[in-house]
Ligand SMILES: Nc1ncnc2c1ncn2[C@@H]1O[C@H](COP(=O)(O)OP(=O)(O)OP(=O)(O)O)[C@@H](O)[C@H]1O
């Protein structure tokens with residue numbers, strides 16, 4: 001039989017009992033939705049870590065809130081509002097005590113930037129004058145921040161190359177006024193492109209004074225502090241000095257000090273953990289969803305015994321019956337998987353980004369969908385075989 | 400003589416736990432092209448069993464079955480399915496239409512299983528056959544919306560859609576009142592008279608046998624007697 005005819009026939013059968021079809025999808029929907037959701041959190045964490053270091057040099061020290069015992073927790077705490085031991089006061093203190101070092105804080109927010117009737121979504125970065133020393137960013141046009149910009153909470157901003165291209169096509173942005181989350185800012189400069197890292201576009205940002213951002217978001221803490229020595233002081237010495245200074249100020253070690261390599265190692269650990277997690281969740285979805293589908297397909301085969309007998313009497317071969325039922329189970333699991341993906345994406349977008357950053361990747365979508373299709377094939381084979389092997393005479397006698 | 404069906408000592412034994420049920424014992428018969436044969440016998444005598452074997456729905460425990468000279472008693476499932484699809488038409492007592500398909504879709508269902516078929520053409524042919532059977536306007540209806548007689552007409556049209564070599568009707572009037580039953584017999588009789596379709600009809604109703612060329616009496620799984628009908632009544636004699 002032609003494949004198009006089989007699919008049409010299977011779709012018709014599935015339409016007859018919509019409730020049952022939906023119930024048989026449920027396991028796969030839940031399985032795939034949780035797979036998408038959980039991995040989006042994992043990838044979000046990885047993304048957050050990588051994006052916080054990719055624009056930095058290897059000679060930069062990274063100070064985050066939370067104890068060093070768990071680097072992952074510490075990083076997540078940096079994006080969480082729950083733990084706020086690092087403040088802008090710490091930054092000013094370190095700058096005073098370490099005149100040979102450049103110290104720059106960073107806070108990230110989701111930013112809707114409006115110019116004229118054009119609005120783009122990007123990442124807002126609050127920082128200070130030293131950002132141009134500790135990061136790889138360079139001023140392309142206009143100027144960088146001055147201490148006055150920072151100290152007097154000015155509404156000024158610098159555009160990343162992508163943000164500039166998205167908002168300004170043929171106007172010079174410097175001197176223009178834009179709105180960030182509905183608050184008016186003046187553009188004072190633009191950054192040269194630094195490129196992208198994997199899926200992250202490092203130029204898709206907008207930079208503003210940390211003080212202004214903190215005031216507008218009513219946040220006292222800073223998420224991360226970067227430090228870089230200006231002379232030939234090693235990062236180990238600088239790290240030790242910062243540690244002793246902060247210990248005195250805080251009275252307790254409620255922060256951690258790391259460098260880029262440690263973060264890259266952490267990101268790799270997360271990737272490895274994700275792979276294991278994906279496999280584990282995928283297997284659970286496979287078993288739970290698959291057993292559900294098999295159960296319902298077996299019930300369906302029993303209920304449709306007479307139909308199978310009739311089809312065989314008029315010339316359906318065993319393979320035709322097998323393919324019909326296998327197509328049904330695959331359609332169930334495949335569409336269940338598609339629904340699960342949509343629901344998973346919807347739920348992950350509901351997670352507040354300040355609480356847990358989430359990130360949907362094509363890998364988890366592809367794996368989610370392939371797993372669900374495989375479920376239908378694998379767990380559909382047994383019921384379909386049972387249907388195909390029914391004796392036509394006995395099937396016709398079935399009441 | 401153009402022989403299309405020949406059986407030699409066809410035997411079917413069912414195993415029910417410890418006991419064996421001999422549903423059919425050494426049945427040897429021959430049917431020629433264009434013949435209209437009736438099979439009559441008491442309940443449980445093996446009529447349906449014989450129809451299922453002749454219709455390639457089942458294989459015999461022993462004995463041989465030649466369809467158009469080909470031994471089909473040992474064929475595998477796929478070969479048998481192809482024979483059922485192309486050479487055989489079935490009409491059942493309980494109609495056996497698929498309840499969720501329209502009349503037209505039920506009729507073309509056998510053709511769906513033939514990959515080389517052209518469904519458009521088949522639909523046109525199906526509409527023509529439905530028109531001949533007087534139920535053309537029912538094409539888009541579901542079987543449940545039809546009367547018993549109309550359903551059986553649909554079943555007959557379905558049996559004819561692939562221009563079968565032979566049509567088997569197992570008590571086609573068994574679920575119908577006598578008047579509707581006669582209408583169905585008339586359709587089958589006309590098909591035989593006008594189109595030369597070979598038919599075997601199982602019945603309990605002795606009056607139906609007067610329209611058939613030959614009457615096979617079955618009892619306890621074997622052929623008790625075969626009677627050539629020397630005065631075959633024709634279709635017009637079926638009273639309105
Ligand atoms: N699948 C089966 N398993 C066991 N016994 C069977 C099976 N099919 C038929 N039989 C037995 O074989 C015998 C013949 O059955 P069959 O259905 O052929 O009779 P029949 O002549 O068609 O009867 P009826 O007029 O009631 O339809 C019966 O005794 C029946 O019980």
Ligand SMILES: [Mg+2]
Nearest residue numbers: 446447448569
């Ligand atoms: Mg019977």
